[in-house]
Amino acid sequence: MIAVTGATGNVGRALVHRLLAAGRPVRALTRDPQRAALPAGADVVRLQPDDPATLFDGATALFLYAHPRAADLLAGARAHGVRQVVLLSSAIVQEGADETHPIHVMHATVEQQIRDSGLDWTFLRPGAFATNALQWAPQIRAGNTVRGVFAGALSAPVHEDDIAAVAERALLDGGHEGAVHRLTGPAATTNAEQVAVIGAAVGRELTFVESDPREAGPELFPHAPPQMVERLLQTFADSVGVPPEITDTVEKVTGTPARTFAAWTRDHTEDFRGPA
Incomplete structure (x- = not known):
C-alpha cells in the first residue's frame, strides 16, 4: 500500500x-x-x-x-x-x-x-509548474486579454504528470534512495509566449498586457498568502531575461522526454475554454 x-x-x-x-x-x-x-x-x-x-x-x-x-x-x-x-x-x-x-x-x-x-x-x-498558467484561466474565459506581471519572465514549466511519473518510478523501482531529482520542462518560455500558446490551443489570439508589479494583489496571486506576494514578485523579476535551469531528469528516470508547455496546454484546453 x-x-x-x-x-x-x-x-x-x-x-x-x-x-x-x-x-x-x-x-x-x-x-x-x-x-x-x-x-x-x-x-x-x-x-x-x-x-x-x-x-x-x-x-x-x-x-x-x-x-x-x-x-x-x-x-x-x-x-x-x-x-x-x-x-x-x-x-x-x-x-x-x-x-x-x-x-x-x-x-x-x-x-x-x-x-x-x-x-x-x-x-x-x-521548478515552475505548467499548472501555474491556470491562474490566467478566468481572464482567458472572459476575453482575449491577459493581465499579469513580467511578460518576459522565463521558466521551463514542467507538466504535473511528468512529476507524477518520476514519483511513480521512485516509489516502485529500487535505486532512488537518497536521490534528489531536479525536474523541469524541456524548454524555456516567457509568460507572454505561454499565453500565445494557450491562445493557439483555444483558437483565439490572446494578448498579454504587463501590469505594474507594485499594483499586483490577490487577483494575480489568489492562492498566495499576502506576506509571500512581495517575495514572489522579486523571484519573478529576477527571472526576466535569465535562462532557467533545464534538466533531462524526467527522461532519465522514466524513459520518456518531459512534455512541452504546448503539450500541457493541449491536455488542459478545456480549462481555458470553460463551459460551452
Whole structure:
C-alpha cells in the first residue's frame, strides 16, 4: 500500500491514477474525501495527522508534500510500518539559494525532517509548474486579454504528470534512495509566449498586457498568502531575461522526454475554454 498526501492536488491526483493503473493499492489522503472525486479503486481517507493508524496501517511507502505537520506525519508513518518517503519539494532548495525565502524555508524544513526520520527518502525538486498558467484561466474565459506581471519572465514549466511519473518510478523501482531529482520542462518560455500558446490551443489570439508589479494583489496571486506576494514578485523579476535551469531528469528516470508547455496546454484546453 502506498499512501499519497495531497491526493486531490495536481501531482497527487496524477500519481494516484498512475499507481492504480500499475495495479498498486493506494490510500489517498485528502482533507475532504466527500469532494475528492478520485478513482473508485483508491482508498480515500481524511488526512488527520492525529490518527496515524487510519492513515498508515498497511502502508509501506508515502508520497508527501510540504505539509505543515510533516514531522507528525513522518513519525506516525514510521510507527505504522512505512519505510520509504518521496517528497514533493521545490527547485528553490539548492546550494547558494536565499535561505530566508518562505518557499525555501517551507521545503528545506521538511527535507531535514525527512532526513532525521530514519526513512528511506527521495526528494523531487520541480521548478515552475505548467499548472501555474491556470491562474490566467478566468481572464482567458472572459476575453482575449491577459493581465499579469513580467511578460518576459522565463521558466521551463514542467507538466504535473511528468512529476507524477518520476514519483511513480521512485516509489516502485529500487535505486532512488537518497536521490534528489531536479525536474523541469524541456524548454524555456516567457509568460507572454505561454499565453500565445494557450491562445493557439483555444483558437483565439490572446494578448498579454504587463501590469505594474507594485499594483499586483490577490487577483494575480489568489492562492498566495499576502506576506509571500512581495517575495514572489522579486523571484519573478529576477527571472526576466535569465535562462532557467533545464534538466533531462524526467527522461532519465522514466524513459520518456518531459512534455512541452504546448503539450500541457493541449491536455488542459478545456480549462481555458470553460463551459460551452
